[in-house]
Amino acid sequence: MQKSKTLPSSDKVLVIGGGLGGIRTALDLAEAEKNVILVDKDHNIGGLMTQLDRTFPTNNCDLCTISPNLSESGRQKHIELAALTTVTAVSGEKGNFTATLKTAPRYINLEKCTACGDCYQAFPDCVRFTPGLDHRAPTCMRYPQATPQAYSIDLEKCEDVEALVKICPAGAIEPDDIGRNREVKCGSVVLATGAELFDPSHLDYLDYATKADVVTSLEYERILSASGPTQGKLLRPSNNKQPKKIAWIQCIGSRGIQKGAGSHCSSACCMFALKEAMVTKERFQEDIETTIFYMDMRTFGKDYELYYQRAKNDFGIRFIHSRPHSILQPEGKDDLELSYTLEGDANKITENFDMVVLATGFKVGDDTKALMETMGLELNDENFPRTTGFNPVVTSKPGIYTCGTLQEPKDIPETMVQASAAACMAAKDIATTPKEEKDMVALIPERDVSGEDAKVGVFICDCGENIGAVADVDKLVDYAAKLPGVAVAQAKGHGCSRESMEQIQQTIIDEGINRVVIGGCSPRTHEAKFQELIRRAGLNKYLLEMANIRDQSTWVHGAKPVKATAKSQELIQMAVAGAIASKPLSEHSLPMNKDVLVVGGGVTGMTSALELAEQGFKVYLAEKSNNLGGVAKQLRKTLEGDDIQQFVTELIDQVMAHKLIEVITGAIIVDHNGMPGMFSTGMQVGKQMFYRQINHGVTIMATGAQPNRPEEYLLDSHDNVSTQIELQTMLEEQPDAIKRWENVVMIQCVGSRNADNPNCSRICCQNAVKNALRLAEINPDTRIFVLYRDMRTYGFQEEYYQKARAKGVIFVRYEMEEPPQVQAAGEKLEISFNDPILGMELKVKADHLCLSTGLIADKDSTEELAMTFKLQRTHDGYFLEDHVKLRPVDLAMPGFYVAGTAHSPKSIRESLVQARAAASRAQTMLVQDSINLGAASARVDSDKCASCLICVRACPFDVPFINAEGYSEIDPAQCHGCGLCASECPAKAIQLMQFEDDRILAKLEKLFDGLEAEA
Amino acid sequence: MKNFEPVIVAFCCHYCAYTAADMAGSQRLPYPANVKIVRVPCSGKVDALHIVKAFEKGADGVYVAGCLEGDCHFKSGNTKAARRVEYVRKYMEEIGIEPERLEMVYLSAGMGYRFAEVATTITEKIRELGPSPIKSATAGQTGQVAC
C-alpha cells in the first residue's frame, strides 16, 4: 500500500488527473527523482483507456502493457497518490502554488486492506469493485491490477454498516471516515484531467436516448470487451440477439455539426470507429456487415492510412461518404432505419441496421472548466485551455501545464508524448532538492549459501480466510514440514502484513534458512515485496518461490475444500522444488554516463538539447549539414500565425550560446558501440572528415524528414507550379505579384496516400488551409480551389478549415482513381476535375497550381543510421518506436529516444512537443548513477555452445551474436528475458535465469511425486 | 477407471494466461482443480523437452497458454510456441500418446472467464480420453514388480 509521505513544499509537481496522461507525467517526473502528487477523482487510477476493448492500430488489448504502468505509479516512492480527490482551488505563482485538495471518504483504510474481496462477496451492492461485469464497469483489469490495490465502499448503498464492518478480516472498513481537506504546496501544476465524451442524448433525430440499439462508441467498446456487460459477446442491447448489420456515424459532437457540438475535430474518432468495425469483422467475418458513415476519413497518424486501407480492402468494411439525416425505428419493428443521401444525388436512401454506433467526440467537462476558471486560465471558445504556439503544453498561466485530450482532442500515443513533454516543463519550476540519502536502513550483507544443503522455509498465509476458510492451512503446514529440504514450515495470518513480514524475516535469520517459499497469493503482485523481505534477512532476493494457492486454488475451488487443500499441497511441493533449484543471481549494473548525444540539428534536436542542457546535462548536438535549423528554416508562419523564422533564429542563438551544448556540424555518424548508459559513437566531422568519438549515456534521434518532391503535375517543368512551402515564401515575399492571380488551384495528397508512399503526410491539409487563407487575405477576389481526398484538419485546425470555407475557398473532393488532370496553357495551367456534388467535370484556367507534397523519410540516411545504431524502421523509413501506443518516444533499444519528423510527419508544434518528451524520457535514465540491468537474462555456457546460430535467429530482439571466440554471446543489458533462445538451443547451452530447465523440471517432477504420495 | 482425475499441466505465460488465471481467481470463477500452472516468462520459453517430460512424469494432459495473436510481449514467442506444440504432437503420435492431450491456447490478461472455460473444457476432454497410456503403463509396471 502507498504510504503517505510528507514532502518538503515547493519541490513537487501537482498532477491533476490519473488517466494515461497523468500517469505518464507522474512516472516521468518520479523516475527523474522529482516529487509528485497525483490526484484523481475516481477511486482507482487508469482513466478512459482502461475501458477500451482493444486499441488501434495494433488491435491489441494492450492492457497487459498498461497495467504495469498503473501499478508502477503505486510503487514509485516519489509519487503520492491521492485517489477520490478533487482540487478545489489553486493559488500562488509558478514555483510556489498552494492547492486545496478535497478527498472523499473511501471508508477503507488503505494500510489495512489486502484486497481480499470478502466485503465484495458479502455486500456486492455497496462495494466498488467493478471487475467488469456491470455496464459502467471501468475495466476488466481494474482488479487485480488496480492501483491503489484496494476496494472502496459506497456507504449510501449499505443497509447494515455494522455487518459490513465485521465482514472484513483485516479490520480495514472505517464507516466513520469523513475524507479530508488539505492544502499542499507545489512548484508547478500539470492539468491532465482529460476531456469528457459528448453526450448525444438531446439529439432526438439520432434517438440515442430512447433506442437501446443506438449506442455510443464507448458503450460499444464495453459490449465488445471480454469482461463487459455481455462478457464479450456481441449482442443487441434491445433483444440480446447477435446483430447482423451495424452502422457507425462519425463526427457526433465534433466539427460543429450538431446542437451543442464543439467546432473542433475530435481527432481520434475515425480511428476508433475503424478499429471497432475491424474487431467486429475479425470476429464475425461474413456473418456481419459493417458500414461507416463519414465526412472525411481522418487517418493522419503514423501508419494510420495503412490501417484504413486494411479496413477497406482486407476487412470489407463499407464506407459511405454521407451524414445520415436521422435514425428512426418504425413502431413494432426491431430494425433501425437510417436515412441518408449520396453525393451528387438528391434522393433519400433508407437502409435498415440492427445497431448504430455514434462516434462521439471530446468536450471539456464542467468540473474541469470550473477548475480552470478558478486557476485563472484563459480558455478558448470550446473551453479548452489556451496554450502557447510553439509549446502547446504551456497554458496562459506560468507554472501551469496541460496535456492529453484536455489540451486538444487527440489519441493515446499523442497523449503519451504530450504527457512526457508536460513533465519536462513542470520539472523546471520546482525547487531542486539535494539527492536524498538512501532512506533504507543499511542492509546486512548477502549470505553466501553456496555449498549449503537446502534449508527451505515455507510460510503459508491464510490471507484473512481467503485461503484459510477453504484449505486446511494446518494440514498444509504439516505437509510442507515433511517435504525433503524443508527446515521450517509456519502458518502466517496475513503474510504481507508488516507484523508477519517481520516475523518471517526473523525466522529466516534465526533458523539459517537459505531458500524461501511463500504459500499465498500471486507473484505478479507480491513477488517484489517478498524479494525485498528475504534480502533484508540476508538472502539473495532470487532464492524465493511463491506458491499461488490463493488465486489458483482456494479462490477457484472454494466449493471443493478437499480438492483445494490437495491442490495447494501440490503447488507448495512444486514451489519447494523450484526454490531448492533456485540460485543466487546478481543484478548487473553499469556506471551511467550522463552526457547526451542528439542526432539532428533541426528545431526538434535543438529543443531537446536545450531542455536537457538547462537541466544540467552536457549535450553533443550532431548535425549532418553545415547549419542548424533544418527544414524549419524554409518555413514562415504556422497555421495559428506564429512566426517560425523568428523562432528558429532565437533557438539557434540560444543553442549556440549555451555552455553545456556542443554543436558539431558537418557530422556523419560512422560507428557506434557500447550499451545503454555507456554508448560510444564515432563520427567524421567537417570537410577534413576528421574522426571523433563521443561517449554518451543516451541518444535522441531527431534526424527529421524531408519535403517530398514527386515529379507530378508539371512540378519543376512549369514556372507556375509550386509546392506549398514555395507558395508560402511567395506569399511573404511577393504579395504584389500574387494579388494579380485570378484563379489558384491546390491539389492535395500529391506524393502521399499512393502506392509509392501509402501514408498520409499529415501536415498538408493544414498548410493548404493556411496558404489559402493568406491568399484570400491578399486578394479576397482570387478564386481558390482546393482539390482534396479527405480534409484532415484535425483538432482545432478544423476552425481554420471552416474559416477558409466561409471566406469562399472552394473545396472539391476527388477520388484517387480519378485524379485531377493538369495541362500547361502557356503561362497558365488548365486543370480539369470532376465535381462530385455538381456531378460534372470542371475546367479551371489557373494562374498558379500549388501541390501539397508532404514529407517523406530520408530513407538513405535513416537506413544507415538504423544499421549503425541497430534501430528498427517502418516500411517507409521512419524510426519505429518501442510501442506505438504507449511508448511513442522510446525506441526499442534502451537509451534511445525519437522525436520530431524522424518518427513520422508532423507539424513544428507537434515536433517540439515530442522534442520535450524525448528530453523528459532521457532524464529518467540520466538521473540514475548506475544502470540496473536485472538478473532475468539468458546465459550461454560456451563449453556447450555449438555456434549453430539458432539463438541468433530465434531472438526477437537480435541480441545474441557469435563472438570473437566463436561462441554465442548474449548481452545481459539487451536481453529481454523471454527465453526463446533457451528453448530452441539444440545444444542446451543457454539457460534463462530464474527459469532454468532444472528448475522447471524439478517442479514437474515434484508435482507428480506429490500425487503419488497422495495415492 | 471410474473416478479418474486427470492431472493437467498448464504452462502459462506471465503476461497473459498467468494473469488471466489470477483474474479468474479474483472473480471466483471455478474450474477443475486438475489444472496445475507452471509460470513461464513467455509461452515461447516452453521447451519441447518440458512438454515431453511432463508426459513422462505422468501428466494426462498439457497445454501451453500464450498471448493472443499479435499480443506477444516478446513479439513472436506465442507463434513459435504454437509451432513447437504442433511438432511435439507429432512426436507424441510416434510415442503412442494421443496428440489431443497437448494443446496450444491463446488468452489475454483480461480473460479470466476464458481461462476458467479453457481449463474446464480441456479437463473434460482429457477425462474422456482417460488416463495417459504412459501412466497406465507405469502403473502396470509397478504392479508387476509388486507381484
Place this chain on the structure above:
Amino acid sequence: MITAERKPLEELIEYVKPYKRILLLGCNECVTVCAAGGRKEVGLLASGLQMALLKSGISIDIRQHTLERQCDPEYVEEIVSMIAGVDAVVSMACGCGVQQLAMRYKDKPIFPAVNTKFMGASERQGVWAERCQGCGNCLLGETGGICPIARCAKQLMNGPCGGSAGGHCEISEDVDCAWQLIWDRLKALGKEESFVEITPAKDWRSGGGSGPRKIIREDLAE
C-alpha cells in the same frame, strides 16, 4: 555440414528392446547444428523412447551423454568408463560417428539413431538443403558456384535438360533447376560464354567410383 534426421521411434525400439541399459550418445557438431542429435535431441529421444518402451511393457535404463565430436578417437575415448555399464550404445551422430564408436568399442552393439542425409547448407532457421556430394573434383569454379552434381536430379554436366520449366526441375515444383540457377549466375557475372562450353564427361573415380577414399596429409600423418 553433415545433416541428419532422427529415425522413427519404431525402428529404434527394435534396436534397443533386447537390452537393459543403453547409452544414448549425442554429438555437439553437425547434428547439433541441424537439430538432429545434440544435447536437446538426446533428452527428447531418451524421454520418448522411455515412454514408447513402457507402453510395450519394457523398462530400460537410458543414460544420456553428448560428446564434443564422435568422429575423433580422442573424444570417443571419453566414454570408456560409461561403456562398461551399458549393454548397447545408440549414437545420434552421423554415420562417421557411429562407425568410430563401433571401431573403438568392438564388443559393444552400436546403433544409429539418425539417418545421415547429405552435406548441406542452412537456408534459414530450420531448413537445410543439399549442396555437395563430395565428388572429389570440384567444378563450382566453372558453374558459377552452383553444383550440378548435388543440385541437378540427373547430375548433368551440360544442362539443362528438357524437363526444366519456369526455373523448376521436372521432379518437383519445389526444386530449382540447377542449370537455370547456373545460367542466371553466369549471366550476372558476364560469363555467358562459359555456359556454351561443353564440359567433358566426368571421371567419377574421384567420387568414390574406385572404392573408399582416404586423405593423407603426409606432413601431419604419423
